[in-house]
Amino acid sequence: MDFSWKEARQLFPNELHDFVDECYSPARLAKITDADIEKFMKGKPERTADDVLKKLPIWLRDLYDVFLPKLADKLPPQRSWDHKIELLTGKEPPYQKTRPMNPQELKVIRKWLDDNLAKGFIRESRARCAAPLLLAAKPGGGVRICQDYRGLNNITIKNRYPLPLIRETLDALCNAKVYTKLDIIAAFNKIRIAEGDIWKTAFITRFGLFETLVMPFGLCNAPATFQNYINHTLFDLLDKFCTAYLDDILIYSTDKKQHREHVREVATRLRDAGLQIDIDKCEFETTRTKYLGLIVTPGGVEMDPDKVSTILNWEPPTALRDLQRFLGFANFYRRFIRDFSKITRPLNDLLKKSTIWSWEVEHQTAFDQLKAAFSVAPVLALYDYNRKTVLETDASDWASGGVLSQYDDEGVLRPVAYFSSKHSAQECNYEIYDKELLAIIKALEEWRPELQGTQEPFEVITDHKNLEYFTTTKALNQRQVRWSEFLSGFNFRIVYRPGTKAVRPDALSRKPEDQPKRADTNDDRIKNRQRTILPEHIFDPEALAELTREVNGEFDLAAAPIDVIMPAMDKPIDELVDRAYENSEMAQDMLTALRDASTHRRWPKKWRKELRVAMADCSVIGNRIYYREKLFIPPNDQELKTQVIYPSVFISRVYCLHGTPDNVISDRGSQFISEFWRQLSDRLGVRLRHSSAFHPETDGQTERINAGIEQYLRALMNFHQDDWVDWLPLAEFAANNVTSETTGVSPFFANYGFHPKLGTEPTKPLPPNQSAAQRREFLKANNIADRFERIITQLKALATQAARRYEENANLNREDAPQYAEGQEVYSTLKQMDES
Structure with missing residues (x-):
């Protein structure tokens, strides 16, 4: 696909220096044909004043001189806007040799040098640096010549002057009915290079070393310099009835009479600034125009059919760079594509550094699906700050979506933009209330410039009824408190609508491709x-x-x-x-x-x-099948010295509550391998299983549980760490209420058939006419209840984190066990065998 410099500035305004790498690669240079060279050698036909007057509207002919192309060949004067090239400390522009060219290409270079020397735009140089010249075919035929300043750009201090945001530019066009588009001739050449920096622009050719007096294409800070100049020229007119994106100027008005006054004002400003307008690229008093890669009309904005055609004809990528180009181009139009993030997810996964390039069926499917989505994209309404706005949001377990819409003059609700986003692994663990609220937060973050500071409240439509009362709810968790602070900057009203009627946001949040695959065990969200x-x-x-x-x-x-x-x-x-x-x-x-x-x-x-x-x-059945309840029993120092503590604790804490177990797994502590314990276990019908010296994994579950309990207690103990026994029952309670991924239920539920009541009731107001003692008791009781609730919440979070971390660590280096056939000879270590 071919990009002009203007298209590159529109689509990749922050990557102009990278654009040179792509646009002038060896493969690109090979595209120059004899027809391109012939067209360049002929040059553009000269336009006289009569030619210009014929193409100008009658009401603009008195300003014909600003449209004369010959005046654009004059060397601009030195001004405060001259382009400076500031280098990093200690750096020098590199010297590069000229590149070999064939006779036809040398003719092109000779003509270009003669033309620019005659205009005074370049001069011979004795600089100690040099950049080569590059030739590339123009999309419409002809040859473009550019200095390869990549070496100079790498050591240049970047100018961060901002280019206009296309989104903000479009918002300014909401009420316009008529448009005029102007294009400046060789805009960058109307800025001089600062006197002390001219030598840095030196370039080498077969015919000698030259340097440029005017700002050329290819310098990394050139767009910022010209944007600064055009903004200064049209400063008090911007966003009133005109907008300027580099050398592209769009004038918009609500009626023709007013529009002509606006066009004349802008043309006069450009003439005074020494900028000539290209009559061949102008459009006057039109109701449909192409601007910044989009088609703008009074009815809304749509994609450029030429760019859509490019997408539809794009060949499947064969390398990572090809895919980056495709997605970079497609991303420019993402606001038009419903479920854009869903469709491109397999393609984006290929861009990860940890992924090896392999174009599979799922990638081709996503590639084809995205191309198909471009062919049916809707016309989006332009956002109007004075119209009634509706924000529709919805959340599923895995993603959230939103649609920003406004009512038109006929009372029809029209979409302005679409938005969708996958939940992170942490967000997938939110409760449904917080997920629905998260969808609102994400949508407001996406459209904050449009929605923040509105005079009239806009509606936020959700299918979760409880959100209607969020603004009046007093009991908020820490996350909701943060969100509440963010929401306070918006003037909105939450409206409930049943999910069966929420078609558009539902489609964005409940997307099959955003849900984890059944076989995708690496997806943290499951x-x-x-x-x-x-x-x-x-x-x-x-x-x-x-x-x-x-x-x-x-x-x-x-x-x-x-x-x-x-x-x-x-x-x-x-x-x-x-x-x-x-x-x-x-x-x-x-x-x-x-x-x-x-x-x-x-x-x-x-x-x-x-x-x-x-x-x-069924819970009774579950008790017989699944028993993983954790019991934490702290023996004292005296009890540790005897063997009696273990059977007594076993009878009181295990046998009396759950009956006799089939097996008891333990390490090889002296208490567990004693003759006393073995004889008692035999009488009770319990099988003892001890871990071996070189296979402690036998008792791995106990070790993991102990490590988890340490984490709980570490968060609760005092500074001296001498009150851990007091906290052990709460830690046990929290550990037994963590849902097991194997059974799908917690140990508590598996044993008792119901979930325990957690947390506390909201604090009630202090009854009137209470004595001082009663008030103290009231406050003391509430403090204990509040502390209890905080502890339970903290323990549940720690338990969930521990379970996830243990699973990840266990699977990190796990390998499949070797398979042996009966009778197969194997090696066995003799290290632990009795030599006798």
Whole structure:
């Protein structure tokens, strides 16, 4: 694909110096044809004053001189705007040799030198540095000549003067009905190089060494210098009825009469500034124009059909750089593409440093899908600060989305822009309330320039009803407090709309490609997620067939259609429980599924009650199958010296509550390998399993749990670390309420069939007419309750973090165990064998 300098400035305004690398690569230089050279040698036909007058509107002909191309060949005077080239300390511009060229290319160079020497734009040089010349074909035919200043740019102090944001520029056009577009002839050449820096621009050719007196294309700070100059020239007119992006100027008005006055004002300013307008690239009094790579109309903004055609004809990338170019170009139009982040996710994954380049089927599918999305992109309305605004947001477990819309003159709600974003691994752990609020936060961050400081409140539409009361809720967690501070800068009103009516934001947040793949075990977002799958045993054949057609991957009970779930309830619930007793795997899945189903509002009330009864029965099955409850027992120093403490603790804390276990796993401590303990275990029917000296992993679960308990206690103990025994029951309680990824439930729930009540009730106001003693007791009780709630919250967070970290560390260097056949000879270490 070919870019002109103007297109490069529009699409990659912050990467102009990198653009030279791409635009003038050896492959690019080879594109120059004989036809291009012939067109260059002929030159542009000279336009006389009569030619200019014929193309100008009558109402602008008295300003014809600003459109005369011959005046653009004059050397501009020295001014305070002269371009300075400041180098890094101790650096010198490099000297590079000239590059070989064929006779035809040398003719082009000779003509270019003659033309610019005649205009006084260049002169011979004796500088100690030199940059080579480069030739490239223009998109419309002809040859472009540019100095290769990459070496000079690398040691130049960058000018950070900002270029206009295209988004802000478009916002200024919201009420315009008529447009005029102007283009400045050789705009950069209308700025002189500062007197002391001219030698730094030296360039080498077959015909000698030259330096330029005017600002050339290719210098890294040239765009910033010219933008500064044009902003100064049109300063009091900008964003009133004109905008200037480098040498592209757009004048906009609400009616033709006013528009002509505006155009004349701008043309006069340009003439006074010594800038000539290219009559061949102007458009006067039009209602549709191409500006900054977009098509602007009174009805909104749309993509340039030429650029869309380029996307549709783009060949699949064969290397990383090709993919970067494609995504860089496509990203310019992302506000037009619904689900842009979803579509490009497989392609963006290829850009990661840790990923080896391999173009697979999923990448080709995403590539084709993005091209197809470009062919059906909508016309977006221009944002109008005076129109009623609506922000629609929605969040799923994995992503959030938003649509910014405004009502037009006919009362039709039209989209202004789309936004979607995947949740991070941490955000996926938020509760649904915080996820829905996060969707609002992200959308407001994306469109903060448009929405902050509005006079009239805009509507934020969500399908989560509880968010309606967020602004009046007094009890906020720390995260919500931070968000509340951010939201205070916006004038908005939250409006509830049922999810069945929230089509547009739902499509952006509930995207299959944003959800983790079933086989993608490295996706952090699926860790600690509870499975909600009803086993196929409890569905009749028709319902199961329906699920097979509808679901690809894991089945989410909460999101399933009600008519799909109903057939499963035709069988008596007692029969299901009886079958669960016979099938341990089924009991586990039923316990998880029924627990979620029993509280879901989409089920009829009488069904929820029956499900809760069934869940209680299943929890008994779960007790028989899954037992991982953690017991933390602190013996004192005296008890450690005896062997009696272990059987006594075993009887009081294990046997009396849970019965006799089948196995007891321990290390080889003297208490656990004593004859006393072995004889007692034999009588109780308990099998002892001890870890070996060179395989401590046998008791690895105990070691991991102890390490986790240390983390809990470290967060709770006092400075002297002598009160850990007091905190041990709370640490045990927190550890037993962490959801297991294997079972989908916590140890507490697996044993008792219900979740314990956590946290505290909100603080009640102090009753009136209380004595001082009563007030002290009231405050003391509330302080204890507040502290208790903070401790439980902190312990739950630590438990979740510990579980995730242990899993990651365990899988880091884990390898598959070797497979041996019966009778196969193997090596065995003799280190621990008795030599006798």
